[in-house]
Amino acid sequence: MAAKAHLRGCSPAPYYIRRNIDRSEPSPCAARRLFPPCCPSPEARRFLAASAPAPARTRALLSPEEWGIVALSLRVSGVAIALALPVAFGLAWLLARGRFPGKILLDALVHLPLVLPPVVTGWLLLLAFGANGPAGRFLSHTLGIVLMFRWTGAALAAAVMALPLMVRAMRLSIEAVDRRLEGAARTLGAGPWRTFFTVTLPLTMPGILAGLMLGFARSIGEFGATITFVSNIPGQTQTLPLAIYAALQVPGSETIVTRLAVTSVLLSLGALVASEMLARRSAQGQGQGWGQGPGQHVL
Numbered sequence: 001m002a003a004k005a006h007l008r009g010c011s012p013a014p015y016y017i018r019r020n021i022d023r024s025e026p027s028p029c030a031a032r033r034l035f036p037p038c039c040p041s042p043e044a045r046r047f048l049a050a051s052a053p054a055p056a057r058t059r060a061l062l063s064p065e066e067w068g069i070v071a072l073s074l075r076v077s078g079v080a081i082a083l084a085l086p087v088a089f090g091l092a093w094l095l096a097r098g099r100f101p102g103k104i105l106l107d108a109l110v111h112l113p114l115v116l117p118p119v120v121t122g123w124l125l126l127l128a129f130g131a132n133g134p135a136g137r138f139l140s141h142t143l144g145i146v147l148m149f150r151w152t153g154a155a156l157a158a159a160v161m162a163l164p165l166m167v168r169a170m171r172l173s174i175e176a177v178d179r180r181l182e183g184a185a186r187t188l189g190a191g192p193w194r195t196f197f198t199v200t201l202p203l204t205m206p207g208i209l210a211g212l213m214l215g216f217a218r219s220i221g222e223f224g225a226t227i228t229f230v231s232n233i234p235g236q237t238q239t240l241p242l243a244i245y246a247a248l249q250v251p252g253s254e255t256i257v258t259r260l261a262v263t264s265v266l267l268s269l270g271a272l273v274a275s276e277m278l279a280r281r282s283a284q285g286q287g288q289g290w291g292q293g294p295g296q297h298v299l
Helices: 002-006 015-024 028-034 042-051 064-097 103-110 118-129 134-143 151-175 179-187 192-220 224-230 240-248 254-291
Strands: none
Touching: 064 103, 064 151, 064 192, 064 240, 064 254, 103 151, 118 134, 118 151, 118 224, 151 192, 151 224, 179 192, 192 254, 224 240, 240 254
């Protein structure tokens, strides 16, 4: 009877086993040997705890795979704006201060990625930097750099798409510099490079930082050129937009899509707010510079 009481709540044993237990060994020890207790083992409890739905506070956080996607997106965007910064500043300076034939054509070519379909930009990158492209073959054979199906290729695509926004912000900042301040520095004995680093660059720095923030925000949202140039490879080229696109193809993944979309919105919104604040600071700095005399600027 003790064995029967112990087995209550579990699946009943066959009659001949119950009869042998009752007659030969009425203690619960035989029942424990024949039928393990109904409580799960520690391994089973850990499995059940992992399979159970997480509380709302835990579900709001990103999974390790999603954190990896965010980290890859930040790395791609950071490398993209680092690659585009010197090119963007050089083009902005050339367009703001240069006087040469074909300036309108150069301006149009710089801003062409803004109006071209991103897939076309990715296709052009594929032709130039692919395995059989001239630039891709040179980088592979000379420097050992392969861009196809690598995160470095995603950074290149993001840099090309972010370049027009960076050039535009920096060009406006350079054009807003009062040239009389540079002339005053020259009359006080400063050379061209000292004038650039002590007068021009500090005045254009907020515009440069605003361009960097705009380029970062554009790189975070880059999709078309990236998927055309380097495909959508998890852990290698799958940034936030590509991960959202891949999750949308899987039924029942609305929660994953929501978390990644909210993360993308927060990153882009933060970059845009920082860019706007820097742009306003640049405008205020230029206004103060117009109101001061040349003698009030310390070189």
